[in-house]
Amino acid sequence: MQITAKIHLTRASGFTLAVDLTVKPTGVTALYGPSGSGKSTVLRLLAGLEHTKPSDPILISSDDQIWHDEKQFVPPHLRDIGYVFQQPQLFPHLSVRGNLEYAVKRRRGNQNLTLQQVSGWLGINHLLDARPTSLSGGEAQRVAIARVLLSGARCLLMDEPLGAIDYAARLQILPYIDGLRRVLDIPIVYVSHALDEITYLADEVYMLEKGRVTANGRIFDLASSLTLNSHEGEAVAAVIEGVVDSHDPDYGLSRLTLSSQSIYVSLCNQPPGTKVRLRIPARDVSLTLQAPIQTSILNVLKGVVSEIETASAKPSLLVKIKIDDHYILSRITRKSLTQLELSPGKAVFIQIKTVALLTDPTQQVAPLS
């Protein structure tokens, strides 16, 4: 299912929303922005849950069916979508199993996941006979995700699904959602104001502010964009994707491939061939002109300077480096820039001190079969 939306909306409060967006048939399209930016409203419009005035020009269609324009409105129960709310919204009069069966009974399409598969996968087997009120926030949200998976949705809409649960539970659930992205053949629209969730999950990102799209593109391009990151502080980090190549348990390391070069990370348990995301903080990346010899830094890559931040007043600035077809960022001082005579096109060696694997190594998500 591919969804296109052209939304122009004016609220009585004066808030206006003007968003054009395309949800590709696979992968995660993320709407990222501060609260009040209108991202949840966009999601609710895609679901058909938001009421609009007839005068608001809105055109939402999926494949070749019109969902919402001035003449037509397809109600939510006919849109074949699944929605994960910030609060789990489990039915309190039904047990966990009853909640899951509710979705199975009303299943759309010919999707054939069973209740046992999904509850085993989300680790809620032991909760099936519990009442929703007795669950923790994280457990309840896992049940809500399981329920949506069983409903045979052809597109998953997730509205800050981790927004109401504590940090530890968030870390537990993220890999499950990442797993959905990998094994489900349906698009996911993911709304969040948390950058770590976006870098972890998103393929395509729409950045929203005050009802407008301020940037749009692939997560890898946005994360390495100098203009988007120039006002960010120490936390600036590029996100790249590598493929697990081999494991070295003796040293506690795993080797990943980035196009023609390789990079070491702490031992992970993803099987070779798995695509994983890496987060590389700009302040942990240093540049040299000669190949460093006898260095304690394990990850030394070859690259080419692609772009340099033109902030004249600050003592440090960001440099964007191209490594084969990946981009990473390095934060260096203005003095180093002058000493190394860096300019776009110049070949450099990149030393990376820390690399964080975004996929949680403690969580092995088995593929749905």
Added chain:
Amino acid sequence: MRVISPQWYLNLLSQPDITAIFITLQLALTSTVLLILLGTPIAWWLARSRGVAKIIIEPIIALPIVLPPTVLGFYLLLAFAPDGIIGQWWLLATGKGLAFTFSALVIGSIIYSMPFYVQPLQVAFENIEQSLLDAAATLGATPLDRFLSVVAPLSSRGFITAICLAFAHTIGEFGIVLMIGGNIPGETRVLSIALFDHVESMEYGQAHVLALGLLAFSFTLLALVYTLNRRWQMRFASQS
């Protein structure tokens, strides 16, 4: 010692009184069933609507609570007369007059008991979060399915209260019945009228039998409602 049983109680009653009780139960049952069919959509609409119409409809529904039954009965009597708004239409449709019939009592009871049915249900409906219904909709549930599978079970307390109040209230009705029903044995002579007749004729013994019976019935019904409500309250106590 005599055993207090239904049989014992029935033996205390005269045949006309038994007929009155039967008519009363028939009236209460018919009105309650019709109230469930008519009042439920009204309660749902009042709970969800935010329009101007609600400002008008809501007090109209509640009027019988504050209005003396005789006022309502008077207007209904006028409306039910063969040349009244409803009576005219009824005559055309059925070929019979409406005033002083069992049907007139049913219509009057529905109007008179409407707020007692609608209000508890409206409160129950208002307590159901819209987001829960949104969740059901995005799981593929149609509006009717959402009502039956989510709203109805979550409002079971409201339904119990509403049904019992409407039923009990119809049984205890007097003023309107007096105005629009008259006192026709086997047709419109209900319990409260029979009781009034006994008092008028100084038959205090028989009045006691009916009054005590009504008292015991009302007490039992209310005790049942409160017990059921408490049980439900405990079941959903920690709901958010």
